Amino acid sequence: MTDKSINLTEYLIEHGIRPSFQRIKILQYLIGNKDHPTVDDIYQAVAKEVSTLSKTTVYNTLTLFTQASIIKGLRASENEIRYDPDTADHGHFKCKKCSGIYDFAVNIDTLQSDALAGFQIHEKGIYFTGICPACMENKTNSKSEEETK
Amino acid sequence: MTDKSINLTEYLIEHGIRPSFQRIKILQYLIGNKDHPTVDDIYQAVAKEVSTLSKTTVYNTLTLFTQASIIKGLRASENEIRYDPDTADHGHFKCKKCSGIYDFAVNIDTLQSDALAGFQIHEKGIYFTGICPACMENKTNSKSEEETK
DNA sequence: ATACAATTTTGTAATGATTACAAATATATT
DNA sequence: AATATATTTGTAATCATTACAAAATTGTAT
Numbered sequence: 001m002t003d004k005s006i007n008l009t010e011y012l013i014e015h016g017i018r019p020s021f022q023r024i025k026i027l028q029y030l031i032g033n034k035d036h037p038t039v040d041d042i043y044q045a046v047a048k049e050v051s052t053l054s055k056t057t058v059y060n061t062l063t064l065f066t067q068a069s070i071i072k073g074l075r076a077s078e079n080e081i082r083y084d085p086d087t088a089d090h091g092h093f094k095c096k097k098c099s100g101i102y103d104f105a106v107n108i109d110t111l112q113s114d115a116l117a118g119f120q121i122h123e124k125g126i127y128f129t130g131i132c133p134a135c136m137e138n139k140t141n142s143k144s145e146e147e148t149k
Numbered sequence: 150m151t152d153k154s155i156n157l158t159e160y161l162i163e164h165g166i167r168p169s170f171q172r173i174k175i176l177q178y179l180i181g182n183k184d185h186p187t188v189d190d191i192y193q194a195v196a197k198e199v200s201t202l203s204k205t206t207v208y209n210t211l212t213l214f215t216q217a218s219i220i221k222g223l224r225a226s227e228n229e230i231r232y233d234p235d236t237a238d239h240g241h242f243k244c245k246k247c248s249g250i251y252d253f254a255v256n257i258d259t260l261q262s263d264a265l266a267g268f269q270i271h272e273k274g275i276y277f278t279g280i281c282p283a284c285m286e287n288k289t290n291s292k293s294e295e296e297t298k
Numbered sequence: 299a300t301a302c303a304a305t306t307t308t309g310t311a312a313t314g315a316t317t318a319c320a321a322a323t324a325t326a327t328t
Numbered sequence: 329a330a331t332a333t334a335t336t337t338g339t340a341a342t343c344a345t346t347a348c349a350a351a352a353t354t355g356t357a358t
Contacts, residue, residue, distance in 0.1 A: 020306065020353085039344075054308040059345070075224040075276070079316085080344060091260075093268060104264035111240075111260065111275070115253035118282040119242060125276035126260070127224075133267035169324085169335065188315080203337040208316070228345085229315060299358105306353065313346070323336065328329105 015068045025050055026061045027070075027085075036074055036082040036092070036101045076101050076127045091126035097135035104128075164217045174199055175210045176219075176234075185223060185231040185241070185250045225250050225276045240275035246284035253277075 008027055012019040025046050030037070033045070039058055047053045062083055065071040074082045076092040082101065084092075091106040108124050157176055161168040174195050179186070182194070188207055196202045211232055214220045223231045225241045231250065233241075242251040257273050 018305075018354090022307070052308075056309075056346085057307055060307080075227075078224075091264075093265060093270075096271065102268075106260055106264070111255055111257075115240075115255070116242060116277070118285070119251075119277075120280040120285060121242075121277050122245065122279040123277065125274070125278075127274040127276065128265070128268075128270050128272065129274075130271040131269040136267070136269060167325090167334075171336070201337075205317085205338075206336055209336080301358085302356085304353105304355075306351105308349100308351070310349095311347085313344105315344090316342080318341070319339090321337085321339105323334105325332105325334070327332075 011070075015070050017064060017068055017070075022046075022050060022053060022057050023061050023064075026058065027065070030065075030071060030083060030085040034085060034103075036076070036084055038077075038080045038082050040080075042083070072123070074101070074127075075125070076129075089124055091128060093128045093130065093132070095132035095135055096129055097131055100132060102132060160219075164219050166213060166217055166219075171195075171199060171202060171206050172210050172213075175207065176214070179214075179220060179232060179234040183234060183252075185225070185233055187226075187229045187231050189229075191232070221272070223250070223276075224274070225278075238273055240277060242277045242279065242281070244281035244284055245278055246280055249281060251281060 008024050008031075009019040012023060012027065017023065026042060029042055029046050033041075037045075039055070039062065042062070043053065043055050043058045046058070062071070062073070066073050066083075069087060070085070072084045072087050074084055074092055076082065076094045077099070084103075086103070089106070089108045091104045091108075093102040093104055094100075095102070106126055108126065111124070157173050157180075158168040161172060161176065166172065175191060178191055178195050182190075186194075188204070188211065191211070192202065192204050192207045195207070211220070211222070215222050215232075218236060219234070221233045221236050223233055223241055225231065225243045226248070233252075235252065238255070238257040240253045240255040240257075242253055243249075244251070255275055257275065260273070
């Protein structure tokens with residue numbers, strides 16, 4: 001789901017999800033914010049438009065979307081799950097300093113290990129951690145103060 | 150840390166960790182149980198030998214070991230962190246049915262993607278999910294009942 | 299349109315893993 | 329032995345996530 005021109009309502013229907021107002025708004029936010037938002041990020045942002053929004057609805061919706069495979073939950077971060085509307089295989093790099101999460105292209109098929117013969121694989125997650133280029137330079141990092149945890 | 154003949158006390162000292170009784174027992178358990186135990190698994194088991202053991206000590210110790218890179222924390226499971234004394238690069242497969250976690254050999258170096266030029270990589274995590282061979286056969290699976298969540 | 303059924307949303311209360319913190323205990327050093 | 333330092337312990341707090349039931353919305357059939 002990358003093409004903005006696709007109608008969100010139809011997109012949901014195509015994936016067997018009834019297109020409620022809340023669901024469309026949450027999906028819209030996810031597609032417009034591919035920076036791996038947390039549940040709270042999503043809730044805070046969408047609540048500005050949908051004032052009655054409940055966090056439970058956000059959880060329900062994200063679970064629903066995940067089951068329908070239109071988004072993926074990431075476990076790159078320690079505490080919380082983050083969500084990614086890009087369901088194509090790719091890796092995630094988490095910077096230990098600024099806590100930023102970067103996507104990176106990777107040819108996951110080359111990984112295909114003989115060791116998993118006989119296993120039915122559903123998802124492939126590639127999570128790297130380390131220091132991002134920006135933080136390598138800036139010893140004094142601004143992001144780290146606001147987000148260190 | 151695979152060779153059982155290595156003295157655990159010395160092993161800890163070599164890694165800059167003071168070898169307290171609790172730390173040795175926890176390390177001993179980890180090395181003897183490479184089935185990716187949870188914090189509670191470790192606590193329950195070691196508490197049988199060290200009756201005064203506190204769960205906080207287990208957390209402290211695991212954090213210490215992880216910082217010293219003698220174990221690795223896995224996020225293959227949804228809720229909780231699991232620990233692995235095998236710090237060599239390898240993948241983890243989580244079966245959605247029986248919740249079992251399998252190690253698998255994988256040549257992570259082949260992954261090296263150009264996209265990460267300039268990034269300083271510390272850890273590489275490979276997490277697959279799906280159905281394990283045992284669960285593919287047994288439609289009625291026993292493990293799933295005890296561990297489904 | 300109207301009434302009924304099914305689905306979705308909401309709010310609150312529980313759960314459960316992890317962390318904070320300070321007192322108690324053990325260990326090392328002089 | 330005396331003192332300083334490091335470790336362990338227990339309890340209380342935190343925080344993301346889940347459970348659950350009531351309220352609101354939507355769909356369907358008459």
